[in-house]
Amino acid sequence: MVRAQEGPRARYREQTRSEIKKTALRQLAESGAGALALTRVAKEMGLSGPALYRYFAGRDDLLSALIRDAYDDAAAAVGRAADAAGTHGAGPRERLRTLAAAYRAWAVAEPHRYLLIQGAPVPGYVAPDDTRDRARAVLGPFLPVFASGTPGSGVAALVVEMTDWLAGDESVGAWVADYAPDALGDLRRPSYALAGAVLVWAQLHGSVGLEAAGQFDGMGHSGDTLLVTQMNLLADAFALS
Template sequence: MAAEARSPRARYREQNRAEIKAAALQQLAEGGVQAVALTRIAKEMGLSGPALYRYFAGRDDLLGELIRDAYDEAAQAVERVDGASDDGRATLHALADAYRGWAVAQPHRYLLIQGTPVPGYAAPPDTLLRARAVLGPFLKVFAEGDATEALRPVVGEMDAWVRRDADVAGWVAQHTGPAPHDAAAGTALAGTVLTWSQLHGTVGLEVSGQYAGMGHRAQTLLAAQLDILADSFQL
């Protein structure tokens, strides 16, 4: 059965919401989170302040939508890589490169979700699920690994996390199989969290301009870090 056609009013509302978000992203790119102002957006669009609040309940509501969109697009970037190769090391590099490519192309959106928290702002509860969607493909890579002795304490803590948190266990199983044995679950989570730490350390410094004037390229540094991780998990 064909999807029910949207009414002109629904299409108009969707279009206005998209234009408001586009204007907010422009403000974000120009001046960071603090530059996002609903009154200025309303003026640019020829709307009254109260009219704008028919589309978003407030600034936090608008920021929540931008955060959801950013996580969703980052997840799409890495999901396009997932399963592209049977070589775990090559897949790890491809996933990280895809995420870095998204972040470098849209640094304002990267910093919105991974930069300094906005004072007084609480992210929507579903943000956690979207963040996990970005990291999910990495779990599959590391589930095939075997951590070296130096990483056993990390794997042990991750294994304990899986045991006590059913939501985390379900998320890991979604990407590693219906019932991964304890070692695979702990190893998968350990590798993913370590990659996340390395990835955001390098990408965060790059997009915020901290590497400017230094004698290396961020992608060269990241590639070396990923190879060290791959060696540590015997990928």
């Protein structure tokens, strides 16, 4: 009897948590993460402040849930693009552009969620430990793309640093193994994969971040054109076909 009652209660709890997060996201879109407060969320939902604490321990707990969701959704968008590119037999250069386009599409569709995970830090907030793995999941599909490349001299110094990173952090090797297992047969390929992932992250954050923040308004280019150009240059740096 108790077990039968647990199902509806659990579903109600998850529905309420989902509604709280949706309300918080609307407030994020309007005022930014720094203005998020459980009391504001409770007021909009017609609940008492203490009632929300049954679902989230505090503002930081709610922020962490929103951040986890954002990373997971971004990773899912990039993952779907990787699957589609693989189905169509796309080459490395085309896959790179496809993955980058998927990331941009997710970010510009919901810029407040993108800025939550890639914008300015929220004062006093410390992200949960699992944020790193979720962020790596977003970049994971890019690893096999760059593992197949041959980086030129302009990338050599970064490749050396990635080799040192691999040697000093077992979790980095596990990350590469999860997404680019074929690269493990060549001692150089994991470093190539990581160098590309770091570079594409910087390129994406620069271009997509500016666009999501509205910094391209009034300029004579589109975000899509700029990103394609950046990805082509990065593909050239790794001799991606």
